[in-house]
Amino acid sequence: DQQVKQNSPSLSVQEGRISILNCDYTNSMFDYFLWYKKYPAEGPTFLISISSIKDKNEDGRFTVFLNKSAKHLSLHIVPSQPGDSAVYFCAASRGSGNTGKLIFGQGTTLQVKP
Amino acid sequence: EAQVTQNPRYLITVTGKKLTVTCSQNMNHEYMSWYRQDPGLGLRQIYYSMNVEVTDKGDVPEGYKVSRKEKRNFPLILESPSPNQTSLYFCASSLLGQGLYEQYFGPGTRLTVT
Numbered sequence: 001d002q003q004v005k006q007n008s009p010s011l012s013v014q015e016g017r018i019s020i021l022n023c024d025y026t027n028s029m030f031d032y033f034l035w036y037k038k039y040p041a042e043g044p045t046f047l048i049s050i051s052s053i054k055d056k057n058e059d060g061r062f063t064v065f066l067n068k069s070a071k072h073l074s075l076h077i078v079p080s081q082p083g084d085s086a087v088y089f090c091a092a093s094r095g096s097g098n099t100g101k102l103i104f105g106q107g108t109t110l111q112v113k114p
Numbered sequence: 115e116a117q118v119t120q121n122p123r124y125l126i127t128v129t130g131k132k133l134t135v136t137c138s139q140n141m142n143h144e145y146m147s148w149y150r151q152d153p154g155l156g157l158r159q160i161y162y163s164m165n166v167e168v169t170d171k172g173d174v175p176e177g178y179k180v181s182r183k184e185k186r187n188f189p190l191i192l193e194s195p196s197p198n199q200t201s202l203y204f205c206a207s208s209l210l211g212q213g214l215y216e217q218y219f220g221p222g223t224r225l226t227v228t
Contacts, residue, residue, distance in 0.1 A: 009154075
């Protein structure tokens with residue numbers, strides 16, 4: 001049972017345009033959500049997070065939106081750059097950080113074309 | 115430099131031959147975890163540890179063992195590897211609490227079991 005789902009395996013956008021990566025979850029007990037980015041031959045790196053008490057968090061070109069009623073979150077990258085080309089994983093957790101468990105989605109491969 | 119190191123980076127072995135993948139972090143993090151990444155499945159947690167001598171199962175613990183005798187090290191042991199354990203493995207560490215989410219990942223170990 002996949003509790004965190006990224007239904008788009010891949011996404012291609014033009015440099016300078018907006019990239020929107022989507023993630024759906026099924027467990028209403030999740031209270032913290034994160035996005036990680038992964039380049040080939042490297043481990044994932046933390047990108048941005050959002051608590052369930054918020055509906056938006058922004059960090060430079062990256063914004064994460066959370067819609068709790070729809071159990072949906074999205075990552076917006078504006079403007080997209082070729083260096084953003086990577087695999088993006090969303091992840092969810094519950095228990096305010098002390099449960100030790102992160103549930104990851106399947107990942108979406110973003111390609112930003114120059 | 116703050117980092118998580120894994121060894122070996124690549125390993126090809128045969129069914130049933132015990133192996134250990136080492137993981138070490140130099141950030142004095144309490145929390146450490148092992149994940150495996152498989153196509154279409156994303157990252158799945160194998161085991162995690164909240165501190166020395168404290169370990170717990172993740173979502174896919176079958177066929178794996180771990181130990182946490184020192185804070186900096188968290189080896190992953192496959193007592194009798196099987197072909198379905200062929201995967202890309204990542205070790206991660208973080209502080210506990212809110213910092214749990216910003217996990218630092220190692221570069222990965224690609225394991226092939228024939």
